[in-house]
Amino acid sequence: MIQAGSRLFDFSLQNQYGESITSTGLSQGRVLVVFFPWAFSRVCGSELAALNKEHEYFAERGVRIVGVSVDHKFTLRSYAESLDLEFELLADFWPHGDVARQAGAFDGLQGVATRVSLLLVDGRVQKIFRSGMTEARAIQDYMDAIEGL
16 A cells, blocks of 8 residues: 555556556656546535636646546546546556556445545655545535645
8 A cells, every 4th residue: 555755657648538557657746636436426526516616726736636537538527528527537448447556446346436636746756645535525625736736
């Protein structure tokens, strides 16, 4: 399981447009990696919509947001379009949940990513956020952590 202070492990995933996004590409600057269980679910939708609403705040502070779920890239594209998301969603589809597993963000019984977020600076984990499957993470917690960098 990844811990604060750890370097981000190597991976390559496709975003909702089929473009390859690698850990190397996320290892420069500030990045918020948000694992979420299911596209089109109530809690995930409200959580990602709240992040999207504050997208300008994150952008002004040089924070790139990426969401990660085990859904297929085609599902994630439809989902991103339905929410008008201004950030990328990455498909941890195959091998199923491999990146979420490496991050300690995978529920093997349900076969989905759990609600874990990683705040990275230059590829190193600064802070880890967790919440239960039915509880959205607080956007203010992200903001507080960013202000503390």
